[in-house]
Amino acid sequence: MTMKIFVPRDSTALALGADEVASAIAAEAKSRGLAIQLVRNGSRGMFWLEPMVEVETAAGRIAYGPVNEDDVASLFDAGFTEGKAHPLGLGKTEEIPYLKNQERLTFARVGITDPVSLDDYLAHEGYVGLKNALALSEEQIVKQVTDSGLRGRGGAAFPTGIKWETVRKCSPGQKYIVCNADEGDSGTFSDRMVMEDDPFMLIEGMTIAGLAVGANKGYIYVRSEYPHAITALNEAITVARNAQYLGVNILGSGKAFDLEVRMGAGSYVCGEETAMLESLEGKRGIVRAKPPLPALEGLFGQPTVINNVITLASVPIIMAKGAAFYKDFGMGRSTGTLPFQITGNIKHGGLVERAFGLTLRELIYDFGGGSRSGRPIKAVQVGGPLGAYVPPSQWDVPLDYEAYAALGLVVGHGGIVVHDDTANMAKLARYAMEFCAIESCGKCTPCRIGSTRGVETIDRIANAQDKEQQVHLLRDLCDTMVHGSLCAMGGMTPYPVLSALNHYPADFGLQTTEATAS
């Protein structure tokens, strides 16, 4: 029997040497006269163990990692192809606590299958959702999504069903599904993983969205920093098209839907939905004023559903298992699961999909194992560069959209960046303003000018020039940015800035009373 060996093709695994390991395994097997089948699977999302090699045995898949190319010969010597013991052995993959303690709905297949194998996808419950959707009316599909309680996973958490219903109700004509895959937030990679490691799931979700609202064309706007995601998506789209899962007659239903991947060009603000539409239309990525809502007048002026990758990737399981199944996960109005990404200065960084309601402390200690440096954790930024720095006193708040919002925090896209006690929060606050100045589209004044003034003001505070006045000025400036900016870029940059100032005044050279005086 041919032995099946899995080496991930996920780009983080590649960045840690997965290709070299795969070549070494192929060469070693050849020199030993062993017949192996090398599968390039997705990553399980336990990145501190990458490159993680798995072998298929009668008892299930056995994992080894992190594997260096120099370890390959000794793995063969130890008989790893039969799942035998080796110092890098991790036991059965499914039994690794990090994985076992997750609730993987959207990421159920990720890391298990060959991402671009349609057979693998079908063998693991793929396209069940689409088949169910094809038997339903547009209204019934939208109702399922509405009933599931699914909310936009890009960060804004807008109810997906309501957005879809708005587009569905527009008079028939050209409508579009646009997938926002401009995942620019530092500390996030769940979109990237879906696209690289299970692209059919996104394709299926977008196809269902097309059926639901009467759109026959979809675009996936992927950032240029994600070349591997673009490659995997294009491979999968071609396969899906050849098998009639995309095209003019989906599975013989007479319904049409097709997809095109478009590459961004290194502009963070193009993750804002209207800037993204401008970019797709071939223009500078400048934010549009709303209204009109993109649902009514979106891409090329037509009704458009714009959803994040994870939102669309959550649709197949909702259609496969029903709204009630999905809604059972989570708490309050935050139903279902969120793939959290534990990153930064963390020992066990990776992807953890869990129902809403667990705490940051559980994520960074129970899953993450504390800081990578071994030093105390000082601050955790949740929700990307526009999310607040969460101090230890708030680490026991359940991760839920409403509970977080009540404290002025954001769950966002589920990115969690850990900083140890060497972090200088004034420097990070300055960086937030600096990043906004670099990436601002320039349309509105609070963001374009405010960000530059913000950098200068923080510099003056750090240099102890008129501290009291400058703190007052910074707060006033942040207030203007929050209330006067056209989009979240300028509107939320104050979140990390003010949270750093409020919770870590010493880093700004301030006493607590000086920091809070306004």
Added chain:
Amino acid sequence: MADTQISDHVHAAFDAVGMIDGALLPVLHEVQARCGYIPTDAVPLIADRLNLTRAEVHGVISYYHHFRQKPAGKVVVQVCRAEACQSVGADQLAEHVVRSLGCDFHETSKDGSVTLEPVYCLGHCACGPSIMVGDNVHARVTPERFDKLMQRAGSAA
């Protein structure tokens, strides 16, 4: 680059992209892939094909960080400067990179071998600091590892 060469590249770019809506960004990506940058002389040709003004095309090229208006060095090195990488020493790595290449960000080293660019997230945030050397991604990059990667890139070039 000679005018005829630029014109050939622009035509080839349009052929590769085909007739699609909102073609400007895909065309610019194709031109950059062929020429290594977007030559000034390509702008009127692109504008003409898409029925746009030169100003509109120039506006798009200069808006996006990805498009370059001058040729780059033999290899482009992108170093992530974002928060997750900062938390594990990206600033120190960046200082080392600037010192060892002898050029700042957005610049090309004197011998023309390397162009250094900042990048804001490559999506390997659980294993920072991350960099890209040409098309290859590298995670958990220390100053020592960076030097080795550059030696390898140098001997491959």
